[in-house]
Amino acid sequence: MFKYLFAKAEDIPAGSAAIYFGYSSIIWFVIGTGLGSFNAAKLAFPDFVMGSEILSFGHMRQVHVLAVILGWISMAFAMAMMYITPALGNTKLWSEKLGVWNCFMWNVGLSIGLFLLWMGVTSGREYSDLPFFIDVIVVLGLLVPLCINVLMTIKTRRTQGIYTTNWFFGAATFMLIIVFTVGNSPEFFQLTGLTEAYLTWWFAHNVLGLWITPVAAAISYYVVPKVTGNPLYSHRIGHLHFWSVVVFYSTPAAHHLMSAPLPEWLKSFASVEGVLILVPAIAFVSNLLLTMTGKWRMFVENIEIKFTITGVLMAIPLNMQGGFQQTRAINWYIHGTGWIVAHAHLALLGFSTFLEAAAVYYGLQTLLRRKLYSLGLANFHFWMLLIGFTTYWVSMTIAGLIQGAGKIYEVPYIDVVIAEHPYMIARWVGGTMVFLGNCVWLYNMYMTARVGTVIPAGRLPHELAYER
């Protein structure tokens, strides 16, 4: 990567930025899930690695969260944008050099930020934990270059219309800049008290609602038609998805503070808007599943479709939970319990990760012009992720229901801790499976780059048979 930072623009091969982003995202995924597994071990066995401030749960929990959000998920998004946006516009990335710099800045900025966070330098706000000078690096070094590159690539496209995926990419990169800047503004403007707490959750909600969810969905709008060869079932339903995300999904931030003393009108408004998440969700899921018509065998045979459709199917429980758990009728029971932790992992590790993994699998094969090294290892990765995640989700959901019951029946808290303990162990087992699966994935993609069969010109990766 370093040799291209100061190379002439025409000397940088097309797709370099996407390849670097792809491998970086896999490495961050291994790091992020490794930290997650380590943290889970500490919850199950509190004296596991003790006496060290740096290796304490409280110092590593937020590093795990931001490593998977800003490292794995967001870098996989950047990777997808840097090869899908030009592909859909029948053009090249607007600036390959900016992309390479973007990837370099992303790795460096994130490493510095997470190192400081690990040392305890935190703003004390969940999800926007990074101190403000790191926020500036994130906005100016990571998000703005990405947005410029994506929007300029769309502008210089050589096709007439703009495909659904690119609406989402363009809008989401722009919205993320606004969301990140506004969400971290309490630190610049000394906003305090509930205003600050509300803005913290406004950020946390919108980084999911306007960045992770729509971009993940946009990726599958590309992967499924591309790999199956079926056209997207409905452009119109895509419109419905896009506009309902912009209109409904940017508003329910206050439902994260449903039990806090925020103004009642705000909580009621957020709750009603929150149920409307079902509109984009149903539009998205139905559109993708109908696109699969006649090609369902690929759900079994093709690794990208297997990942993508699993992610799409997980959007169903995700949005059913998300739409209803934030209403007052349900929220009082599960607020602040493991249920929410399970839900958050369903969104990021279930729904979103499976879609991005497909994009990274497909994109790296396309850009490197090499067939995947081993289908067997990829299937192993898939099942480790799926079974590990399911173990995690089921155990945390049960733990959350136990906590909810303990909360309303006024059970001494230590009895809740005792009751939850088996599920904490299950959570660690599930998280460790995900971590091990990712290690195998990293090996598989490394071997793909080294010894994967070269894809002949004019052929697409999924048209070649798997060899291992």
Next chain:
Amino acid sequence: MAFREYKIGSRMFGLAFGTSMFITLYMPAVDIQNVSATYIAMDRQLSFGRVGGFSYEDPFLQGWGKPITVQISQDPKTGAAIESTRAFVYEEDVPFPNGIRHPRILGKVPAAASESKGRINEASEDQGAVFIVREFVENGVMIPYIENVTATRGWTPSATLAKANDSQRLLVGKGKIMFVREGCWWCHTLLPEQTQDWQYFGAPPMLGDFNGESPTAFGSDRKGPDLTHVGSRNSSREWMVMHFFNPRLVQSHSIMPRYDYLWGEKDASGNVIDYDGWRAAYTAYANGESIYPPEVPLPAADSEARALIDFVLNLK
């Protein structure tokens, strides 16, 4: 962007996104801003200091530049006996909390009272100041305000500190930094919920209870009990000392980590703490090889553990 549809779409996007921002940012901010700070909010921000997380004065979250909360029963200026008073001592160059820097945050009436009766605008960070929270009744409503007692009664920070011995000082500001840095709030919330939850964990907070505080560290993912009123449930410093050193000493099923590393190198009497020896002795006790657990060293007066325990005991 050749199509007319894209122009319309861009404008529609701006309209939709802008409306959403207006409803979810501008309207709540205006609404919350109109709420007056309560007595609790003033007490909280005065005891915590300006910022509870990363700040210029304390970039590595060591608890630098934080106020000291004292309980005094002698007038620092005259030496006369007074009713036991809780005062917040800001020594030289300790940044004032947001309510003093920007009184607007306190709400109209309390801000006006804090300026006219409390003379907070006369306080200067260069010289330090001492504050107390007081109340007065107007039209049958109790209204809290902040009094700058350095200006109104001549209590200087050094004289006020001199009237409080170590057991009358609470390092709440430094303790909040420890609470945030060590991630206590990843498992313990500071927000009893408005539904059934409060019957076990105590009164849920009001809208005005946080004006001026930053960050609120509510927490979102409860793996241990809520701590908002923990000092009222359990005010034993001895229990806290044992619990922070090794939670399994007082609660055998606890999954809380040991915070023994916050004790630092030496204990309260200046002896070097032998962590390995302690852990070996505790393991022997936990395995049933000895009858009594080893003695927990008392934290030194300037240790991080002491500040964190002060913070927790102060949560009432």
